[in-house]
Amino acid sequence: MKAISILEHHQLSRTESRMEILELLLNKNVALSEKEIKDELSIKCDRATIYRTLNTFVKSGIAHSIINNDGPLKYVIKKAPEDHVHFKCQVCGHIMCLPQIIIDKIELPDGFTRTESNFLVIGTCKNCN
Template identity: 35%
Template sequence: MHPRILDTLKRNQLSITDSRKKILEMFLQRKGALAHADIEQQSGEEFDRVTIYRTLQTFVEKGIIHTIPSADNSVRYALCKDDCSEGHHHDNHVHFMCDQCGTTYCLDHVTVPSVALPVGFLVSQVDVVVSGTCLKCQ
């Protein structure tokens, strides 16, 4: 078991359960983003669909993971670099979605460029979604 699992759950005052351990482990191992369907498949019917929904919801609320914007209507989740406190307004991200294989990368080390908006618009968060071909699919 990944060393950060218990730590993360405890820090966020979450009961330590099988589903939470397993799902958190998935995120920690494969660094890319995961959709609900991915988790459902990989866990092999070990957990109820509802449990997975609720676990993801909880993780988002606690700031352990965040959702990634996408143009198709599939919600994907990725680990927050360091758990964002309160789960609100976490750091800005650059995400990369591969057109070929569909893998979504969370590029934490890429700087989010500043955007100059028209007067009257207050910015709370900037998400940059880049699509194209990823490293593996060249």
């Protein structure tokens, strides 16, 4: 799907920063941090704009964020609606979605409610193995 049609589909107005950041995320198979996005953008975008844009994408379900065990939050296009496993490679440092591995419903003790689940597997990726 193209950036422009994704924005239209989610009823988001088309701004240069939204288009550029979405385009960048669509072209990557690995998750990117705010800083990596800033470094790779061809247009000048301040941190606040990038932060705001990513938040908009997360809220509308276009992208999701991945908790990184020892680094900044990473962002990636959301390809699967269900909670799935994420993988971090210790060799190349890439963090990616494994949408084929769905996280089953987790039974929490009484009185606890779930907002989201984060499941990060750390190891060596296919490319590095």
